[in-house]
Amino acid sequence: MLCCMHELDGPLTRLRRSHEQAVLELLRRHGPLSRAELGDRSGLSRTTLHDIVTGLVGNGSVVTGTPHVEVRKRGRPVEKLSLNPAAGEAVGIDFARRAVHVAAVNFAHDVIGSASEAHGADLSWPERIDIAGRLLATSATVQLDALSAIGVGVVGPINDPGSENARAQGIDGLPDLLRKQFGVPVLLDNNTRLAALAEAMWGAAxxxxxxxxxxxxxxxxxxxxxxxxxxxxxxxxxxxxxxxxxxxxxxxxxxxxxxxxxxxxxxxxxxxxxxxxxxxxxxxxxxxxxxxxxxxxxxxxxxxxxxxxxxxxxxxxxxxxxxxxxxxxxxxxxxxxxxxxxxxxxxxxxxxxxxxxxxxxxxxLGDAGSALGGIALVLHESPLLSHYPQPVPEENA
Structure with a gap:
């Protein structure tokens, strides 16, 4: 769990938890932020924010760092706060018509791996999933046992993965195959729409x-x-x-x-x-x-x-x-x-x-665009997704 646990459940404890969740969600959405930026975005007082951040750093949910590229006017490094990279990873997979593209980020928003491989247009889904698994497994920085979820892009309109349209596309069993391969929840969407999401978040727009x-x-x-x-x-x-x-x-x-x-x-x-x-x-x-x-x-x-x-x-x-x-x-x-x-x-x-x-x-963003969009779908890290359905993963996923 990212959020720290408390023995009591009174009003003050619940208020503290809500403040912790607000800080964690800001770091989840925006990546590394300074204390001043967190204060501006959260609306918390300096004293309250200091107390919340101290607790989150103390229990390992949040880590601190001082990027070399950012310095104050007086030359003092700006300390940045981010989610603990070890808290989990998110993977995006783009099953294009004739290629598989993968990318992975940790919860500190660091891209920790990406790869692509072309294939024939008639390759089966199990074979495509094997390619995705191999690309991720051979990336030295991606820890498959640390995955929390996978965002997947596929060709064509996406409604309900169990619908008649999904069966016609041959993707009705795809989420189950992916869950079996990776053992984590799977979110599915149109790969071109995911590329649009990525370009609007990190790319040209x-x-x-x-x-x-x-x-x-x-x-x-x-x-x-x-x-x-x-x-x-x-x-x-x-x-x-x-x-x-x-x-x-x-x-x-x-x-x-x-x-x-x-x-x-x-x-x-x-x-x-x-x-x-x-x-x-x-x-x-x-x-x-x-x-x-x-x-x-x-x-x-x-x-x-x-x-x-x-x-x-x-x-x-x-x-x-x-x-x-x-x-x-x-x-x-x-x-x-x-x-x-x-x-x-x-x-x-x-x-x-x-x-x-x-x-x-x-x-x-090139070939990695749709895979990065899949990661954004997993993290729900942007107001761009505020009107998007929030799928509830199956308990056994």
Missing amino acids: ADSSDVLYLRLSHGVGGGLVVGGALHRGRNGLSGEFGHITVDPAGRPCDCGGTGCLETRASLDAVLHRYRETGGRADDLAGFLDAADAGEPSALKVLERVGNDVGGVLAAVCHAVGPGVIVIGGELAEAGPALLEPVERALRQHLMPMARPHVDVRRAT
């Missing part, structure tokens, strides 16, 4: 309370942060931007629709369009190399993709009014060759009064 995240990968999806909170939507269906229709007469989509953005901006669709123009690259790396070298056919494809993406983003902007748009996924590695056409189309389709208020940025 950490300074905005209204964020639209779009991932251009083997699939096309996204996430929304509205009014400072991650938006899940009814039945977990928020952020399915890849299934907005771009061309009603276009190609059939796996979702059952026709001409969805995913049929034009997913990696397979982009490579297909490129080869139709005479391009010779066999994979994304070759296509990106061609674009970087200025090959006209590659740049033309990116221009068309950017136009499609910008039009969809403009429509979503008119509905939710984000201040920041973050573009992620492997295709975003094309850089300005993609982002500039996206911005041109976006500005063209946006209302003139909205154009100055939307900032387009490239994602910064």
Whole structure:
């Protein structure tokens, strides 16, 4: 237990416990804080805070440190308080379409391990879980026996893991498989929405309370942060931007629709369009190399993709009014060759009064984004999750 125990249970004891929980929760949400920062955020008097912190440090729940990079004006190191790293670890796993990404942090918010491994698209869930377990086990700093929970991202809409939709996706038994492997509670969500959460907390959009995240990968999806909170939507269906229709007469989509953005901006669709123009690259790396070298056919494809993406983003902007748009996924590695056409189309389709208020940025967290979002889901460490359902783990999990 992080909170210290008391023999009596009178009003003063309960008040002290509530103060302890408030301090612990602040450190859980924000990571290391100085005593002054804790005082500002908690509203506790200096005397009360000193008493509470002394008790928490004394029982080992909280530890102190003096980072070298922060000093007072007089040169004295600023002491920081954080949760004891030994109190537990949280792990995030991203089961992407063709890769497994893992990351782990301790309760002091230190990233203590991360790794990735690609695999075939048809790999079974037990095999993917084995990859995740091996990646974590081979990371020298991750202690699997210290895990308190796992946050997991998967492809596609997430509602109830036992629902008909989950069975259709083949993930209905995934939480049980993960609990069996790791022996801890499991929280499941859409991996692209988790990437949006991570970018809004630690990445490209950490300074905005209204964020639209779009991932251009083997699939096309996204996430929304509205009014400072991650938006899940009814039945977990928020952020399915890849299934907005771009061309009603276009190609059939796996979702059952026709001409969805995913049929034009997913990696397979982009490579297909490129080869139709005479391009010779066999994979994304070759296509990106061609674009970087200025090959006209590659740049033309990116221009068309950017136009499609910008039009969809403009429509979503008119509905939710984000201040920041973050573009992620492997295709975003094309850089300005993609982002500039996206911005041109976006500005063209946006209302003139909205154009100055939307900032387009490239994602910064890379492959680890969704796994870090899974960790945030486990820790519930941010107001971004204030409107999110709080799953209650099974007693035997």
